[in-house]
Amino acid sequence: MRYGHDVANVRAAEQATMARLPGGLLMQRAAAALAATGAEALGRVYGTRVVVLTGSGANGGDALFAAARLARRGAGVTAVLITPDRAHREGLAALLAAGGRTVTAPDASLRAVASADLVLDGITGIGGTGGLRPAAESLAEAARTSDAAVLAVDLPSGVDADTGEVPGAAVRADVTVTFGTYKPALLVDPAAELAGALRLVDIGIGPDLGAPVLEALQHADVAALLPRPGGESDKYRRGVVGVAAGSARYPGAAVLAVSGALRAGAGAVRYAGPGGEAVLARHPEVLVTAGSPHAAGRVQAWVVGPGLGDGADARTTVSEALATDVPVLVDADGLRMLDPRTVRARTAPTVLTPHAGEAAALLGRVREDVEAHRLDSVRELAARFGATVLLKGSTTLVADPSGETPVRVNATGTAWLATAGSGDVLSGLCGSLLAAGLAPRDAASCAAYLHGLAARLAQGPLSAMDVAEAVPAAWRNAMGA
Ligand SMILES: NC(=O)C1=CN([C@@H]2O[C@H](COP(=O)(O)OP(=O)(O)OC[C@H]3O[C@@H](n4cnc5c(N)ncnc54)[C@H](OP(=O)(O)O)[C@@H]3O)[C@@H](O)[C@H]2O)[C@@H](O)CC1
Numbered sequence: 340m341r342y343g344h345d346v347a348n349v350r351a352a353e354q355a356t357m358a359r360l361p362g363g364l365l366m367q368r369a370a371a372a373l374a375a376t377g378a379e380a381l382g383r384v385y386g387t388r389v390v391v392l393t394g395s396g397a398n399g400g401d402a403l404f405a406a407a408r409l410a411r412r413g414a415g416v417t418a419v420l421i422t423p424d425r426a427h428r429e430g431l432a433a434l435l436a437a438g439g440r441t442v443t444a445p446d447a448s449l450r451a452v453a454s455a456d457l458v459l460d461g462i463t464g465i466g467g468t469g470g471l472r473p474a475a476e477s478l479a480e481a482a483r484t485s486d487a488a489v490l491a492v493d494l495p496s497g498v499d500a501d502t503g504e505v506p507g508a509a510v511r512a513d514v515t516v517t518f519g520t521y522k523p524a525l526l527v528d529p530a531a532e533l534a535g536a537l538r539l540v541d542i543g544i545g546p547d548l549g550a551p552v553l554e555a556l557q558h559a560d561v562a563a564l565l566p567r568p569g570g571e572s573d574k575y576r577r578g579v580v581g582v583a584a585g586s587a588r589y590p591g592a593a594v595l596a597v598s599g600a601l602r603a604g605a606g607a608v609r610y611a612g613p614g615g616e617a618v619l620a621r622h623p624e625v626l627v628t629a630g631s632p633h634a635a636g637r638v639q640a641w642v643v644g645p646g647l648g649d650g651a652d653a654r655t656t657v658s659e660a661l662a663t664d665v666p667v668l669v670d671a672d673g674l675r676m677l678d679p680r681t682v683r684a685r686t687a688p689t690v691l692t693p694h695a696g697e698a699a700a701l702l703g704r705v706r707e708d709v710e711a712h713r714l715d716s717v718r719e720l721a722a723r724f725g726a727t728v729l730l731k732g733s734t735t736l737v738a739d740p741s742g743e744t745p746v747r748v749n750a751t752g753t754a755w756l757a758t759a760g761s762g763d764v765l766s767g768l769c770g771s772l773l774a775a776g777l778a779p780r781d782a783a784s785c786a787a788y789l790h791g792l793a794a795r796l797a798q799g800p801l802s803a804m805d806v807a808e809a810v811p812a813a814w815r816n817a818m819g820a
């Protein structure tokens with residue numbers, strides 16, 4: 340598992356650790372790791388040009404000490420002092436002693452960035468608030484347009500560490516070296532997208548860290564959570580999933596949701612709705628009824644919503660599914676028919692899987708607002724509906740209604756997943772895992788993981804059906820088989 344901790348937690352851990360260690364040791368550990376990553380990015384250190392964007396806090400101190408190490412290995416280092424009278428004193432002294440120089444004039448600073456081989460971004464770390472201020476903004480822009488590799492210290496400056504929001508101008512890094520633990524901004528978009536490749540460095544604060552606010556599953560976590568059929572398994576024990584999706588107008592959604600469900604290990608799939616013919620043509624193993632969920636027979640979980648349209652039948656379908664006592668996943672058109680009171684009153688779990696636009700409609704906001712505040716949005720939706728919510732997008736988030744468990748973030752996805760119908764496959768996949776008995780948060784986060792991994796394994800341009808077909812390979816891959 341990868342964990343993300345908030346700033347308050349990191350600061351408390353830092354204090355506790357520092358109380359046991361010689362002064363300055365944490366910063367030296369940070370600087371050593373930064374210098375090593377910087378040297379790697381440069382290939383050969385001697386004779387290269389390194390520029391340090393230096394803010395007024397400890398983040399600038401880390402960067403200056405790292406630059407001093409590179410200067411000692413023969414790099415020509417220029418520190419751009421954004422607030423010259425407030426630069427980290429010991430860090431600056433170390434750099435000057437190692438032969439580095441400083442610039443403060445805006446023109447000279449921008450020229451230095453433009454001709455750098457490596458830029459160390461030490462403007463702000465976890466102490467940054469709001470977007471970059473104007474002086475820092477022009478430097479971030481210069482770093483973005485130069486050919487230099489940009490290495491962010493702890494976080495790309497300008498992002499909000501706790502929320503992943505990007506309130507204004509920010510640095511775009513090729514690589515971010517972060518200390519002690521991931522900060523939410525490194526895992527949640529839009530900030531995560533600015534961080535580039537991530538490198539987590541153990542500086543010794545781990546034992547003092549409290550509970551994480553975020554977690555990201557890795558292969559081993561998924562392997563431990565996925566069901567494995569045993570000797571006594573039969574199709575009912577493996578889980579029967581009901582799919583109520585598709586309409587005369589959108590039969591494809593039924594086929595795709597069923598495909599996702601079948602490839603994620605369901606013992607059987609029952610389909611209820613007007614798309615039965617299309618479903619059977621592709622998947623003869625499915626038990627089909629043209630009626631509503633009532634007519635389908637017993638299932639262990641329902642998936643409702645993809646391609647239902649918005650007619651009276653669609654409403655009946657959603658309310659019948661919600662009236663059952665099994666887990667229900669509601670996606671797409673089904674999300675437009677949700678009353679929070681009905682969802683909250685359910686005794687079995689409910690999982691909602693909106694994309695940003697659907698989440699915005701549920702929250703009474705605009706899409707851009709949800710995109711900008713993904714972490715808040717997913718938490719708020721989960722609380723309001725008393726449901727587990729999977730917010731789709733480049734970094735998919737999963738939040739539980741209690742608000743007490745860390746939000747799960749999924750990073751396996753690829754932009755190729757943004758193809759019509761791939762969300763339908765995801766809902767079937769998640770429904771199958773719910774039917775198998777996984778807790779809603781585990782089902783949703785494992786489904787997002789496998790879905791993203793399937794798209795990666797399918798490689799390159801893909802259709803939604805390609806994603807469904809790659810799910811068994813993703814499953815085997817996650818299981819290490
Ligand atoms: N945790 C750990 O274990 C360890 C942490 N370490 C390091 O410490 C870092 C945290 O350091 P920190 O607390 O000094 O804050 P930091 O991020 O440097 O920024 C604060 C300064 O920036 C300024 N400023 C604020 N917003 C701004 C903006 N938008 N645009 C421009 N400027 C802005 C603000 O100035 P002011 O508002 O006062 O004008 C303030 O002076 C952490 O990320 C890690 O790198 C390591 O040394 C190893 C151990």
Ligand SMILES: Nc1ncnc2c1ncn2[C@@H]1O[C@H](COP(=O)(O)OP(=O)(O)O)[C@@H](O)[C@H]1O
Pocket residue numbers: 671694730731732733734735752753754755756757758759760761762763764765790
């Ligand atoms: N940029 C992206 N990177 C990774 N995954 C993405 C990206 N954009 C969309 N996705 C994923 O693609 C899927 C699209 O689902 P959805 O928006 O419901 O589309 P549809 O309704 O066409 O099926 C979701 O799983 C979402 O997380």
Ligand SMILES: [K+]
Pocket residue numbers: 398460461462463464491492493494495496
């Ligand atoms: K930084």
